[in-house]
Amino acid sequence: MKYLDEYRDARIARALAAEIVQRTTQPWVLMEICGGQTHTLMRYGIDELLPREVELVHGPGCPVCVTPLETIDKAIALARRPDVILVSYGDMLRVPGSHADLFRAKAQGADVRIAYSPTEAVKIARSNPSRSVVFLAIGFETTAPANAMAAWQARREGLTNFSMLVSHVLVPPAIRALMTAVNKRVQGFIAPGHVCTVMGCGEYEALVRDFGVPIVVGGFEPVDLLEAILMLVKQLEGGEAKLENQYVRSVSQQGNLPAQQIMAEVFEITDQKWRGIGSIPQSGLRLREEYASYDANRIFDVGEITVDEPSECVSAQVLQGLKKPTDCPAFGVRCTPENPLGAPMVSTEGACAAYYHYRRHAVAT
Ligand code: SF4
Numbered sequence: 001m002k003y004l005d006e007y008r009d010a011r012i013a014r015a016l017a018a019e020i021v022q023r024t025t026q027p028w029v030l031m032e033i034c035g036g037q038t039h040t041l042m043r044y045g046i047d048e049l050l051p052r053e054v055e056l057v058h059g060p061g062c063p064v065c066v067t068p069l070e071t072i073d074k075a076i077a078l079a080r081r082p083d084v085i086l087v088s089y090g091d092m093l094r095v096p097g098s099h100a101d102l103f104r105a106k107a108q109g110a111d112v113r114i115a116y117s118p119t120e121a122v123k124i125a126r127s128n129p130s131r132s133v134v135f136l137a138i139g140f141e142t143t144a145p146a147n148a149m150a151a152w153q154a155r156r157e158g159l160t161n162f163s164m165l166v167s168h169v170l171v172p173p174a175i176r177a178l179m180t181a182v183n184k185r186v187q188g189f190i191a192p193g194h195v196c197t198v199m200g201c202g203e204y205e206a207l208v209r210d211f212g213v214p215i216v217v218g219g220f221e222p223v224d225l226l227e228a229i230l231m232l233v234k235q236l237e238g239g240e241a242k243l244e245n246q247y248v249r250s251v252s253q254q255g256n257l258p259a260q261q262i263m264a265e266v267f268e269i270t271d272q273k274w275r276g277i278g279s280i281p282q283s284g285l286r287l288r289e290e291y292a293s294y295d296a297n298r299i300f301d302v303g304e305i306t307v308d309e310p311s312e313c314v315s316a317q318v319l320q321g322l323k324k325p326t327d328c329p330a331f332g333v334r335c336t337p338e339n340p341l342g343a344p345m346v347s348t349e350g351a352c353a354a355y356y357h358y359r360r361h362a363v364a365t
Contacts, residue, residue, distance in 0.1 A: 007221030008044075016226035017049040023233050027053045029185045030232055031178070031321045033171060034192035035062030035349025036220050042358040044222040046229075054233065057185065057321030058354075060174050061192055063139040064091045064347035065319060066274040069309060071167045072097035075136050078165065078300055079110035085128060087121040088136040090114045095343045096310075118150035118164075125154065125162035134296045137164040141195045144168050144285055145259035148266035151287065151294045165296040166286055169272055171195050172203045173283035178320060179211040186321055188232040190218040190225065193247035200255030204243050212241045219247040266291055275343060276309055276316030313342035318351055325352040332356060 006012070032038055038058045041047055047056050060066055076097050079086035086102070093103040093112065106112035111131075115121050121135035137147040147164065154162040171192060178184060191204055196217045204215045214235040218228030228246040235242060245251055263285070272284020287295040309316070312330045317323035325331050325344065335341040337353055344350035 004221065007219070007223040009223060012223050013044075013046075013049070013226055016223065016230055017046075020049075020054065020226070020230050020233055021051045023230070023237055024051045024053050025237060027055065028187050028233060028236050029055045029057060029321070030188045030190065030229060031057050031059045031186040032190040032218070032225070033059035033061040033175070034190075034194070034220075035065065035347065035351065035354075036194075037061075037190060037192065037218065037225060038351050039349065039354045040220055040222060040225055042354040045358075046222055046225055049226070050229065054229065056229075057324070058318065058351040059178075059189075059321060060274060060277065060319040061140065061171065061195075062319075062344060062347050062349040062351070063143070063169065064095055065315065065343040065350050066169055066277065067092070067095070067138045067167045067343070068273045068275045069098055070273070071136075071138075071165065072101070073099075074297075075134075075165055076100055076102060076105045076110075078134050078296065079105045079112050080108075081132075081300075083132050084300075085111045085113060085124060085131050085133045086136065087113050087115045087124055087133060089116070089138070091347050092136055092138065094340065094346045096340060096346070118147050119153070122150050122154050122159065122162055125159050126157075129161060131161060132299075133162050134300075135162070135164045136167075138167045140169055140171060140192070141198050141263075142192075144263050144267060145198060145256070148262045151266050151291050152262060154294060155291065160293070163294050163296040163299050164287065166267075167272075168267065168285035169274060170269070170283050170285070172207060173280050174274070175204075175207050175215075176210075177277075177280045177283070179207070179213060181320065183322060186213070188214045188216070188236055190228045190232070191215050193217055193219045193224070193251055196245075196247065196251040196255065198256050198259050200253050201243060201245055201251060202253060202255075208241055208243045214241045215243050217243075217245045217247050217251050219250070274319075276313070276319060310341050315342040315344045315352070318344055325355040326359070328352070
């Protein structure tokens with residue numbers, strides 16, 4: 001297979017689905033980690049092709065969804081300072097903080113700008129030497145190398161008006177937390193192919209060994225996901241637990257070494273709070289001491305912010321595969337993409353948004 005169309009070929013997809021049906025003899029709960037994978041599954045109705053016994057639940061791999069409420073509130077507080085230009089990816093603007101979102105702060109006069117890459121934020125800093133430019137640096141291992149590169153570049157140039165509000169999360173510690181939870185349901189994981197393109201597959205071997213859980217690194221097209229599901233079902237039905245790589249066209253064992261190198265130079269591993277889920281040990285990245293002067297958390301004093309999630313939003317359970325978006329009483333009624341109560345309804349990778357866009361018929365009444 002060389003071209004994208006082949007990964008969307010209906011004949012191949014149907015054949016894979018038929019083999020999954022034929023191989024399945026008992027119930028299995030599988031989780032795709034990445035929100036991009038969730039959207040493919042919903043968009044192409046892949047879950048509806050599967051036998052009733054194979055249940056797909058959706059994981060915490062939506063970076064916008066797991067960015068803590070405190071970080072959003074902090075970004076809003078920084079954006080409201082007259083000396084600050086707050087730069088963010090577009091998705092983040094409509095994520096609700098405890099009282100507002102960045103979009104509303106912008107409408108009220110805050111200087112909030114959208115960027116498609118962190119280097120744009122560095123450029124804005126260069127062109128506005130009298131203002132402080134803060135980049136809201138969020139995401140998984142996929143965005144960390146580019147964010148690290150932006151900090152490295154700013155330091156190399158001696159830019160003194162650029163900093164980052166960092167909220168980086170890591171996939172393997174999240175899988176470990178899911179597997180040690182008392183209410184764990186997941187029996188097999190589809191690991192995110194883009195994260196493994198950067199980090200390689202090696203990190204997942206310890207999880208397979210420690211928990212006896214099969215993990216298949218999967219891609220993002222319908223055929224990728226059906227093939228990954230089939231690989232998991234074959235392992236589970238055969239009583240095996242192995243690490244397998246379905247996304248071989250992109251993922252190698254060692255990953256992208258230069259990307260890992262720049263990440264290690266700029267960031268260090270730290271405990272990290274995940275929105276709705278709480279703190280997971282060693283599951284995040286923060287700027288190293290050498291980059292302290294580029295760390296918005298250390299430069300700006302916006303006070304200690306502690307806030308609670310809206311009680312109605314069950315996104316914490318959705319992100320841990322314990323509930324489906326349609327189990328939420330607010331889904332499609334008080335919570336819609338136009339008026340979101342929680343981040344998974346806003347993000348292009350959010351599970352609630354995926355259910356809303358592709359499953360309107362399932363809206364709660
Ligand atoms: S539908 Fe809205 S309120 Fe319900 S879990 Fe999803 S984001 Fe939260």
